[in-house]
Amino acid sequence: MTRGNSPGKERGRDLNTDSNLIKGDVNGVITIYIAGIFECQNGAITKYYPGAGGSSAIRRENYASDNGIFYILGDHLGSTSTIIQQNMTVVKQEYYYPFGGNRGSAFSELTTRRFTGQYHEAGLPGGEGLSYYNARWYDAYLFQ
Incomplete structure (x- = not known):
């Protein structure tokens, strides 16, 4: 596990031999990732159902709220742009600046997929967290 510390934050990660994220630890909260389609955190589960250009649906189970499908x-880059409930009610619309910064209200907590469909950890330092681009973390506000 690779570890890093910054003021008030502790983080770690485990990667498999293909540099895929399989386990994350942010401030003692451990999240397990399986093949990019399954996340488990303290018994709460999010399953991603892939579609053309990225995830097309998610199923959330065992959360305090917002369970279901x-x-x-997505937009032309595969970024999460609109999240819709099963009854076709729009839950959240997300907008991005050219390099992935959040443009508008806070990101939805329903999914960890953000700009270009990449995993985003809001609990990490940097602007509004960091995005994981397979073997490197990226801060949209520092452009690195």
């Missing part, structure tokens, strides 16, 4: 509409 949600549909994800």
Whole structure:
């Protein structure tokens, strides 16, 4: 596990031999990732159902709220742009600056997939967290 510390934050990660994220630890909260389609955190589960250009649906189970099936509409880059409930009610619309910064209200907590469909950890230092681009973390506000 690779560890790093910054003021008030502790983080770690485990990667498999293909540099895929399989386990994350942010401030003692451990999340398990399986093949990019399954996340488990303290018994709460999110399953991603892939579609053309990225995830097309997620199923959330055992969360305090917002359980069920949600549909994800993406933009031309595969970024999460709209999240819709099973009854076709729009839950959240997300907008991005050219290099992935959040443009508008806070990101939805329903999914960890953000700009270009990459995993985003809001609990890590940097602007509004960091995005994981397979073997490197990226801060949209520092452009690195």
